[in-house]
Amino acid sequence: MCTMIVTQVGIAGCGKGTNGWFELREANVSYDHPFNAPFEHAVNIDFVNEALGPSARVAVELSVEGARTLVAAINAVLERAESGGYLEQPVPAVR
Amino acid sequence: MPGWDEWYREATRKFAHHGYAALSPNLYHRAGHGSPEDVAAKVRAAGGVADEQALGDLAGALQYLRALPASNGKVGVFGTCSGGRHAFLAACRVPGFSAVVDCWGGRVVMAPGELTPKQPVAPIDYTQDLSCPLLGIFGEEDQNPTPAHVAQLEEELKHHGKTYEFHMYAKAGHGFFYHDRPNYRQEQAVDGWRKLFAFLETHLK
Numbered sequence: 622m623c624t625m626i627v628t629q630v631g632i633a634g635c636g637k638g639t640n641g642w643f644e645l646r647e648a649n650v651s652y653d654h655p656f657n658a659p660f661e662h663a664v665n666i667d668f669v670n671e672a673l674g675p676s677a678r679v680a681v682e683l684s685v686e687g688a689r690t691l692v693a694a695i696n697a698v699l700e701r702a703e704s705g706g707y708l709e710q711p712v713p714a715v716r
Numbered sequence: 717m718p719g720w721d722e723w724y725r726e727a728t729r730k731f732a733h734h735g736y737a738a739l740s741p742n743l744y745h746r747a748g749h750g751s752p753e754d755v756a757a758k759v760r761a762a763g764g765v766a767d768e769q770a771l772g773d774l775a776g777a778l779q780y781l782r783a784l785p786a787s788n789g790k791v792g793v794f795g796t797c798s799g800g801r802h803a804f805l806a807a808c809r810v811p812g813f814s815a816v817v818d819c820w821g822g823r824v825v826m827a828p829g830e831l832t833p834k835q836p837v838a839p840i841d842y843t844q845d846l847s848c849p850l851l852g853i854f855g856e857e858d859q860n861p862t863p864a865h866v867a868q869l870e871e872e873l874k875h876h877g878k879t880y881e882f883h884m885y886a887k888a889g890h891g892f893f894y895h896d897r898p899n900y901r902q903e904q905a906v907d908g909w910r911k912l913f914a915f916l917e918t919h920l921k
Contacts, residue, residue, distance in 0.1 A: 623797050623822035623860050623890075625763055625830070649761035654797070654891075656753050659898045660891050661859065667757050675750035675758045 624662065627651035636668045637681035643677050646670045655682035664688035719744055719756030723894055724799075731794075731844055735914055736920070737784055740776040743770050743802070764798065766834040767805060774806040778813065790814040790920045792848075794912075797822060797891060801839055807850065808842035815919035817851045817912055820890055822860035825868050843872040849882040851915040853908045855888030855901075 627649060634645045645668045655663035664687075667680040683691065702708045720742040731738035744759045746769075759765060766815065781791045792815035795803035802823025807816035823830065826838035844895065850873070854866050862867075866884060874878045885904040892901040893908060 625823070625832070625835075627761055627763060629761055647761075649757070651760055653760060656756075661899060665757075665760075667761060669758075669761075671758075675748045675754040678754050678757060680753075680757065 624651075624653045626653060632668070633711060634668075638679055640676070643673060644670055645679075646672065656680075658682035658684070660684060719752045719759070721752040721756070723896060727769065727893075729793075730909075734916075736792075736916070737781055737786065739777050739781055741773050743773055743799075752774050763832060763834055767787065767802075767836070770802050771806055771809050774802065775810045775812075777909055778806075778810060782812070788921070792816065792916055792920050794819070796893065797818060800824075804846075804850070805839045805842065808839065811847060813848045815848050815851070815916060816846075817853070817915065819853045819893065819908075820855060820858055820861060822890075824861060825865040840869055840872055843869070843878065844876045845874070846876070846878050848879075849915075849919050851912060852880065852882040854882065854884050855890060855904070856884050856886055857889035859890065881911075883908065887896060905908040 629647055629649050630650075632645055632648045636645045647669050649667040649669060651665045652662055653665060654661065655665055660710050663682040666681050666683070666684060670677040699708065721739065724740055727873070728738045728740040733786070743765055744755050747755050747758045747762070749755070750758075778791050778793075781787060782789060791813055793803045793806050793813050794817040795801070796819040800818040801824050802821075803816050804818045804821055805825055807813050818824070823835070824839045826835070826840075831838065844893070852866065852869070854861065856863050863884060866882065870880070870882055885908065886900045888904040889899050891897060893897045893905045894900055895905070
């Protein structure tokens with residue numbers, strides 16, 4: 622926790638944690654020391670639901686190159702989906 | 717990544733093995749319950765703990781240790797990474813410590829743009845209030861603190877006539893004591909621990 626380079630964004634979706642699927646509400650993106658990846662610093666993305674406590678977390682720790690590749694891939698997929706007319710907002714399922 | 721993690725708990729037992737009453741206060745305990753990684757990740761997302769809160773917890777730990785029946789009244793404070801920053805800050809702001817060990821504490825030197833409501837003052841700006849001898853252990857390949865940051869802190873210590881001992885290790889970067897991480901450097905770590913315990917022997921026993 623040395624750089625304090627971090628930002629939080631609100632998201633909607635689901636993540637699968639150690640106790641199964643849960644609703645995601647936030648993503649915390651930082652460039653700081655990872656817990657496990659073999660780098661001094663990594664792009665750490667924690668998909669969380671703060672209302673459910675610290676354990677509601679799906680974590681990834683990426684190399685800088687890996688993070689840039691992922692961003693490009695996400696954007697490319699979204700562009701293809703948009704150009705194909707698939708990019709509707711999901712309708713929440715009624716339970 | 718400091719937190720109340722396994723390495724820190726192992727290090728605490730190492731101090732005990734060397735004859736010290738050792739305490740590892742969990743500076744993140746207010747962030748909720750969970751694994752140390754999950755709790756530390758939550759604190760990371762929140763921009764760390766506020767300096768004033770950490771100082772309050774460290775003052776409490778100091779008082780607890782001094783109140784132990786076997787205490788000789790001397791207490792040291794040790795930290796690595798952001799914990800090294802906390803240790804230096806505590807030695808400046810909390811009266812009563814007899815020795816401080818800062819291992820590669822990042823952001824002791826802070827640019828104005830790095831200051832936040834939680835970390836409103838760069839620790840280096842409190843150097844004149846440092847109240848005990850300081851041991852600093854650093855790696856010359858570290859990006860935070862860089863050797864330039866360490867040199868800047870050393871200049872400030874000299875300026876205020878403080879007692880300090882700095883060791884800058886070659887072929888070592890950030891966190892070279894962490895035996896479970898790729899940055900571990902066996903030779904430098906063994907020597908660093910030896911110097912650390914010699915320092916504590918001088919100032920705490």
